[in-house]
Amino acid sequence: MTRTGKSFTPRVATAQSPSYDSQVRQADALRRAGRYDDAIKGFHAITLQYPQRADAFSNLAAMLQAAGHPQHALQAITQAIELDPTNVGTLRNSAEILKDFGEWQAVRDTYDAALSLAPNDAALRFARALHLLTVGAWQDGWREHEQRWLVPDLPLATTRLTTPQWDGSPLDGQRILLDHEQGLGDQIMCARFASDVAARGGRVTLRCSAPLAELFRAMPCVDTVITDGDPIPAHDVRASLMSLPMLLAVNSPESLSGAPYLAPVGDCPAVIRDAITREGVRAGLVWAGNPQHRNDARRSIPTSLLAALVTLPGAHFVALQRHDERATLPQEFAGHVTDLGACLHTFNDTAHALRQLDLLVTVDTSVAHLAGALGVPTLLMIPLVPDWRWMVGRTDTPWYRSVQLIRQNTLFDWTSVIATVRDQIAVRSEAAR
Numbered sequence: 001m002t003r004t005g006k007s008f009t010p011r012v013a014t015a016q017s018p019s020y021d022s023q024v025r026q027a028d029a030l031r032r033a034g035r036y037d038d039a040i041k042g043f044h045a046i047t048l049q050y051p052q053r054a055d056a057f058s059n060l061a062a063m064l065q066a067a068g069h070p071q072h073a074l075q076a077i078t079q080a081i082e083l084d085p086t087n088v089g090t091l092r093n094s095a096e097i098l099k100d101f102g103e104w105q106a107v108r109d110t111y112d113a114a115l116s117l118a119p120n121d122a123a124l125r126f127a128r129a130l131h132l133l134t135v136g137a138w139q140d141g142w143r144e145h146e147q148r149w150l151v152p153d154l155p156l157a158t159t160r161l162t163t164p165q166w167d168g169s170p171l172d173g174q175r176i177l178l179d180h181e182q183g184l185g186d187q188i189m190c191a192r193f194a195s196d197v198a199a200r201g202g203r204v205t206l207r208c209s210a211p212l213a214e215l216f217r218a219m220p221c222v223d224t225v226i227t228d229g230d231p232i233p234a235h236d237v238r239a240s241l242m243s244l245p246m247l248l249a250v251n252s253p254e255s256l257s258g259a260p261y262l263a264p265v266g267d268c269p270a271v272i273r274d275a276i277t278r279e280g281v282r283a284g285l286v287w288a289g290n291p292q293h294r295n296d297a298r299r300s301i302p303t304s305l306l307a308a309l310v311t312l313p314g315a316h317f318v319a320l321q322r323h324d325e326r327a328t329l330p331q332e333f334a335g336h337v338t339d340l341g342a343c344l345h346t347f348n349d350t351a352h353a354l355r356q357l358d359l360l361v362t363v364d365t366s367v368a369h370l371a372g373a374l375g376v377p378t379l380l381m382i383p384l385v386p387d388w389r390w391m392v393g394r395t396d397t398p399w400y401r402s403v404q405l406i407r408q409n410t411l412f413d414w415t416s417v418i419a420t421v422r423d424q425i426a427v428r429s430e431a432a433r
Contacts, residue, residue: 010059036067054084062093070100088118099385100411104135122150134388136253142246156181158240166237168247171202174236179207181240184366187212188373189399190241192261195221196248205233214348218265258401260375264351271343276356278316281429285317286362298383299364301414303330309422310336314429320353320367361421372400381417384408
């Protein structure tokens with residue numbers, strides 16, 4: 001999954017200020033090492049030495065936001081804008097910081113102000129595109145989302161090819177390669193559109209990450225599935241999975257049905273089936289995503305906070321956290337949670353496990369997408385500032401009709417989210433008696 005705004009690249013000065021540049025690089029090295037307190041001190045020291053530099057305060061503001069100090073970040077970015085209201089980098093940082101306060105119209109106005117100064121800045125246009133998608137302005141959002149191809153250093157994983165790009169017109173039997181570019185969740189989310197491409201007459205080859213191949217091969221609309229490293233078969237046109245909403249004119253959330261479109265392949269492995277045998281509400285649990293994800297600190301939940309959930313009477317929790325992501329079952333879960341992590345080698349295994357459960361309780365990870373694509377009832381716990389696809393101001397999602405969004409009401413506060421989940425499971429448990 002690709003995001004902007006949750007990490008930053010500090011702006012350094014031109015050659016006339018080597019001391020400034022050196023200090024910025026040193027402070028940023030502390031940030032990249034995860035030494036946030038020391039990085040804050042470093043960026044703050046730079047503002048004291050260069051009190052007239054807007055970029056110094058902008059860097060400090062971005063660091064404060066990344067470290068979870070939104071109010072101080074707002075103060076620093078306000079100072080930066082007062083020093084230079086036409087600094088595009090400062091305005092972009094300001095837009096990201098305003099998200100922490102739910103000021104969505106102000107976010108859009110700030111992006112627009114920055115674009116009036118730099119209308120061809122691809123990174124800025126892409127950041128604004130994600131905001132437009134967040135607030136439901138999908139027609140403009142998907143169009144501007146194509147700016148991602150022009151953003152330097154954005155880690156997109158598409159294959160370098162010279163075949164023509166599909167323009168959305170009827171395919172009339174042409175062979176089309178649908179190529180993945182981002183994370184597992186993105187691939188699951190956009191694999192739904194393979195059926196629309198086939199309906200336009202395309203013979204579909206889908207390139208995906210290896211853990212998804214078995215599931216995707218079972219999709220009736222897909223002719224061939226290949227994975228990273230496989231030879232690219234002959235094809236007439238190509239398209240990225242993440243470009244399909246734009247190419248297919250998915251111009252509003254109402255354009256999606258949210259209906260399930262995946263199913264596990266084969267029989268459920270006995271080791272999975274036999275592990276989920278207790279009575280009561282059987283709930284899958286995923287509490288953390290990939291620790292390398294740039295927004296993981298905001299989307300993952302400390303296991304200590306989940307102790308009140310996993311001890312709920314009448315519920316049987318099953319950990320679906322793969323062991324290659326979080327190695328062992330947390331101590332807080334011992335005796336209360338069945339650990340299936342070591343049994344889940346592919347997403348087909350996870351799909352079988354999900355089908356054995358009554359519901360899934362999860363943070364924002366690829367397993368949430370898988371459950372939604374399977375039609376498994378899901379309580380998805382998301383931060384106050386969500387990933388763009390979960391939008392704002394709603395408890396459902398157009399992507400998956402079986403998924404309910406449980407949102408933070410206050411930045412960083414998971415307590416009320418967990419209480420809501422606990423209440424909902426308690427109601428299910430009572431109804432099952």
